[in-house]
Amino acid sequence: MVRTRFAPSPNGSLHLGHAYAAVTAHDIARSRGGTFLLRIEDIDGERSRAEAVTEFMEDLAWLGLAWDEKAVFQSQRLASYAAAGERLKDMGLLYPCHCTRSEIAEAAAGRGPDGPIYPGTCKQRDVDPAGAAWRIDMERAITLVGPLHWIDERAGPQLATPQIFGDVVLLRKNLPASYHLAATLDDATDGVTLVTRGLDLFPASHVHRLLQALLDLPVPTWHHHDLLVEPDGRKLAKRRGTASVADRRRAGEDGKALAAALRDGRLPAGISVSNALHHET
Known part of the structure; x- marks a missing residue:
């Protein structure tokens, strides 16, 4: 049975790109009679904010997305x-x-x-x-x-x-592990069978497959979905003024309608879908 996960880092608010990733993982699990998990990747030192976790959960509920097991935290897996x-x-x-x-x-x-x-x-x-x-x-x-x-x-x-x-x-010098190591170990611990994430992380899967072989971990299947991007092709980012999911929720928008629009590819003006690999510097 398929197990997917949405794994945000609580160092900033979710934007529509995160919402799209969450909807994708959630809907694949639901369509295949599987399990959708929520993992909080909170080992990024002082950048991780506890209040962001509450915001994430409220955002997901507002979008009509429900996870099937108790949320897990990387900080408990050091x-x-x-x-x-x-x-x-x-x-x-x-x-x-x-x-x-x-x-x-x-x-x-x-x-x-x-x-x-x-x-x-x-x-x-x-x-x-x-x-x-x-x-x-x-x-x-x-x-x-x-x-x-x-x-x-x-x-x-x-x-x-x-x-x-x-x-x-x-x-890492100042953190327990890199994204490559922590995410690979966590997906194995959580029994994730289908790793859903954006195309920008497609290259990372090469490293993760190597780590699975070295550490005798199970090998999932991957599903790298398209990215929501700014008109100039860059990924959405809160620091560039991209409206957060929480901003939209507090403004009184209909979360379930927004999730439906994301599923149908009906995106807000100024946001488009890219199937190319983008790497932010």
Whole structure:
């Protein structure tokens, strides 16, 4: 039975792009007699706000979306991230790094989906692990697991190419885990069988498939949906003045009618749908 999830981070209000993602995950679960889950990705330090969680739940209810089990929180799973990190260290796949963003930008070996590709500077050094970020030795990890494949419901079978990211950070300096590690572990813990998310995260699935192989995790199917974007093609963002779902709710709009419009592709003026990959910098 299919299990989907909507997993927002409480560091800002939901906008229509989030609403579209939630409607997609919810409706797929409902249409297939499955389960729709709500996960709060609240490990982003001081940026995570408890009041935003309440707002999210009110927004989803206003849209007519109901989750089927008790909401879960990443902040309650820190031990699992640490354990996975230690396992990868024991496998000789992680190394500490103290390089700054500016240093990486100056010495970058090209550009990947997340920005400048790390050139492996600290992999060649004796680095103090205290206060360091921990990067995966991508070449060694790929050699260990061999060729990997994954399936997207819309794009079809995919050959995993996590090397496009270079040696990404899995354990961050100031946070328990990176998005790549935390989301992969959480989807396995939650029994998610269909990972629904925007096309902007399509490349991330290559890394997540690698982590599933390394950590002996179940492999879901993916469904990367189109993005709602500004007229200039950029993703919606509250900081650029995009109206939030909460703003619309408080203004007295009909939430269920808005959800129906999103399903039908009837979008507010100035917002369009893109099926291209967009990466914000």
